[in-house]
Amino acid sequence: MxxxxxxxxxxxxxxxxxxxxxxxxxxxxxxxxxxxxxxxxxxxxxxxxxxxxxxxxxxxxxxxxxxxxxxxxxxxxxxxxxxxxxxxxxxxxxxxxxxxxxxxxxxxxxxxxxxxxxxxxxxxxxxxxxxxxxxxxxxxxxxxxxDTAFHTTLPEEAYRFAIPEELYQKYGTRVYGFHGTSHRYVSNKAIDYLGLKNKDSKIITIHLGNGCSISAIKNGKSIDTSMGLGPLSGLIMGTRSGDIDPSVIFYLLEQGYEIEQIKTLLNKQSGMKGLTGDNDLRNINTRAKDGDEAALLALKMYAYRIKKYIGSYMTILGGLDAIVFTAGVGENDAVTRKMCCSNLEHFGIDIDDTLNETRKPGLREIQKGKVKILIIPTDEEYEIARQSYHLTQGNNPN
The missing domain is CATH 3.30.420.40 (ATPase, nucleotide binding domain)
Structure with a gap:
């Protein structure tokens, strides 16, 4: 077909x-x-x-x-x-x-x-x-x-904002989450690889491209994710700020910025680009090796944010079987993976430097500790084709 x-x-x-x-x-x-x-x-x-x-x-x-x-x-x-x-x-x-x-x-x-x-x-x-x-x-x-469908399994305490009820009822103001097709694909791959299908599983998937998101996945279902109402919140991204104190927006408005200017600033001029002038992690890594202080700080902030989410998600999952890195940066950037996993040995997260730095195609393990650290290339197009095929057969696509 x-x-x-x-x-x-x-x-x-x-x-x-x-x-x-x-x-x-x-x-x-x-x-x-x-x-x-x-x-x-x-x-x-x-x-x-x-x-x-x-x-x-x-x-x-x-x-x-x-x-x-x-x-x-x-x-x-x-x-x-x-x-x-x-x-x-x-x-x-x-x-x-x-x-x-x-x-x-x-x-x-x-x-x-x-x-x-x-x-x-x-x-x-x-x-x-x-x-x-x-x-x-x-x-x-x-x-x-x-993209949002995979995250519709979030519990209400995870997807609701602490704002007046009427804003949710009237405008649907809540966490929706994104990159769901990618998170579904790589988490299913991880579950199959680890032999955890139809068993208890606790997995954190980290999608790192120009856009970035992280999800907590329990028994194959998303229970929390970093992107929210839109794709701006959560991790530091190529040009998006990720999590930011809302007071910054109010302050900028008071300084004379227009709302459209702030939208552009946070979506297209922030993140790694805002910190370094460049949103290409390859260039930023090169600059960091040469001692560029702005690049070094940006990489530290990028990894620090991811580590905060790893710790948070381990808590709500009640443990961890595996971390999955995927997408362009996640699959190819050994420096970023190392920084994200550093000083987490007390959680059983211990990356193997040789395995991490060895480039190989396909799914692979790069840990030496209890928690599996996996690199799984995402394939959103195949996942879309797979779900479409199952729908043609009258099957549940999930």
Whole structure:
């Protein structure tokens, strides 16, 4: 069964074609600069890469071009768009309504639109991708896989804010959590690897990319996570501040900042970029090795925040079987992993320097203590394809 996975951004379209249930990636690619005068499309299949430089007026033009490449007889992927049995869409925010992935119909699209205010940068683009895919792949089932769904198992004491009840009832002001597709994928991988399926398990998953989040997962279910109403809170990120005293916002308003300026400052000009002028951890690590004080401080703050969450989550989990590092930084940055695990030996968290610094593909262990420290490459696209496939079979996708 051919399943196409789409991740629609405001000016981009990421895609992968899977043969399910085998999970084989038949092709993958990205369309960038949609709506600009000159766009770029990459199309990878086998060992070959095709690039197309042309203007993509909108997402429909972009997806039609992808469809054209899929049906190109030279690539032998599909002969007709009707061969795409299902399209799985990444949708960032599902609110409280969507606790699992679902078949898309008019009511689902209406609900996604209702949630625009909670994810103004993502849900509009996600919905646009859905509507375009419905026309380009008209015979395919369309499924929505929500980033927030994995975190709908949080207990009320974890997801509520200590603010007036009416703000929750009227506006849905609560913790939703994000990166759920990634946290679900790597935690399931860890549980299978450790032989803890259908057994008690206590795992902390740490997703470190340009956006960062950490989750406490008990018996396969998320019970706490660092991102909240939106993706700004929690860990220090590439350009986002993470946790910050709300008084800072009030103070900046009193100093003459406009609310939109503060939004931009905290979302796009803070985090590692705010501390160092750069949001690339590779560059920051290089500068730190050369004695750059700003880079050294930023790395210490980055790791300190993660360690605070590890300690907190161990408490609510009642112990710990494993820590999982994933995403670009988590999978590839040995320095960050070492700093995050340093001085935690009293918790049974003891990283092995040689294993940590040895680069290998796939899942691997890097600990020498009681608690497993795992590196598990995330694969959100496969997770979306997997859930979409199970929905086509009438199975529970979780």
């Amino acid at each position: 051919k399943i196409l996975v789409l991740n629609s951004g405001s000016s981009s379209l990421k895609y992968q074609l899977f043969d399910m249930p085998a999970g084989t990636v038949l092709c993958a690619g990205l369309v960038e600069k949609i709506g600009e005068t000159e766009g770029n499309l990459s199309f990878e299949y086998g060992t070959q890469t095709v690039t197309v430089n042309m203007p993509f007026e909108d997402h429909k033009v972009a997806l039609n071009k992808v469809s054209e490449l899929l049906m190109n007889p030279d690539y032998k992927l599909i002969q007709s768009s009707d061969e795409i049995a299902a399209v799985g869409h990444r949708v960032v925010h599902g609110g409280e309504h969507f606790t699992a992935s679902t078949l898309i119909d008019e009511s689902v699209k209406a609900e996604i639109k209702e949630l625009f205010s909670l994810a103004p940068l993502h849900n509009p683009a996600n919905l646009q991708g859905i509507e375009v895919a419905e026309t380009v792949f008209s015979s395919a089932k369309q499924y929505a896989i929500f």
